[in-house]
Amino acid sequence: MRKINDIFDIPEEVWSKTPKITITGFEEILIENFKGILEYEDFFARINTHIGVININGFNLKLNQMTEDDILVTGKIENIDFESKQ
């Protein structure tokens, strides 16, 4: 599967469940292919993905656009860290 997709150069987030994380500036973070929200507070958000957990710390965090597999977190983001499942 991986070999075929490498040949056709299809982005990984399209064919696998690997998340794609896009950070625009310090105030916007878009996570594609997420699984669910584990915890959400004003200053802290834990977002579950298929390969691990993304922790976002900051102030006034808002979950802006949410669809089945995209989520846009806005607010003053202080730091981001990952917890790998392996």
Added chain:
Amino acid sequence: MNIRNLYMYFTGFVNITVEGFFTERFINSCFSNAIFLWDLQRENSSFFRVKISVKDFKKIKKIARATKCKVKISNKKGLPILIHKYRKRKILAIAILVIAIFIFVLTRFIWNIDIVGGNNINEEEIKTLLAESGIEIGKRKSEFNLDKAINKIRMQREDISWIGIDIKGTNLIVNINEADKSPEVIDVNEVCNIVADKDGEISKLIVKQGTARVAVGDKVKKGDLLVEGVMEGKYTGIRQVHAMADIEVKKYAEKEEKQNLVQQIETKTGNEEKNLEIKFHKFKINFNKRLSKFEKYDTIKTTKKLKFFSNYYLPIEVSKITYLEKNLEQKEYTVPELTDKIKLELEQKLNEELGLENADNVEKNVEVNVEGQEVYVKLIYIMYEKIGTKEVL
């Protein structure tokens, strides 16, 4: 994302507050049921606000019960809700409909005619020609026969080489291309004389072919023979030729004026009165019927045609009328000041009479006479003009 917001505005959305211990579980089960949430904001650990579409709001009850959350509507927004709110206001709906119909009907007509190009062509003349073929302000677009109108104008006017009519919205644009008058072609081998076509005093005379019958300094009248198409030779005898010559005449134009050194001058006092006038096609409404209370005043009128976008003119004209009060004041001029003033005035008058744009290239003579309190100024223009037309024998 803004397009989604716009779409949500048209379909309607609800601002809700969710309260409960397992709010995360509520959000996650919304995802798993393909319910779209946006602008989620946490107020405190067990309470948040979120926006949800009207359609999805009906499904949310089941989830709220399963996750033991309380859902409350704080407000509803969007177009369907707005319509629902105003559903009993029939007059408003009728008014909107009437306005829509009114505008739709108005756009079937022509409300403005623009004439582009043709600097030397009188716009009013073109407009009357258009009116003769049924193209007028306030007529229906569908009744126009543009081809016929164009042909008619082209037949009647020789100074127009091309004319095009465009209808854009309620604006009719007439494009005109002026034709240069083609000179009459006279065969060089034909025998002809040169005859004066205007009065004047000859200042320059260069004969290329023919025999001059006038000299420099002679005064000629219209119709006088200037150069005869005849050549005399010692050996060839008299033979007839095609007369050719460059002839210029001196022309004078003069104006004089006498003015007193002490004059009454109109000055503005700064007081002004405003009036508004609205015109619907040919029907006028004056907001203030009475005239200005000022004794002496200038009137400034600025008219504006209402339009949508750039080409949707409406048959409504709004005119702003401003009356500026004037006062008479005594002013004493010095002689050079007054001379300059009179000179300028005379120049303007002469330019207007002669149809000149400016008098920079004209030779000028100024005579000034001071008689006591009065200054007498005479301005003379000296101009050189080409004369002579060929007259075939």
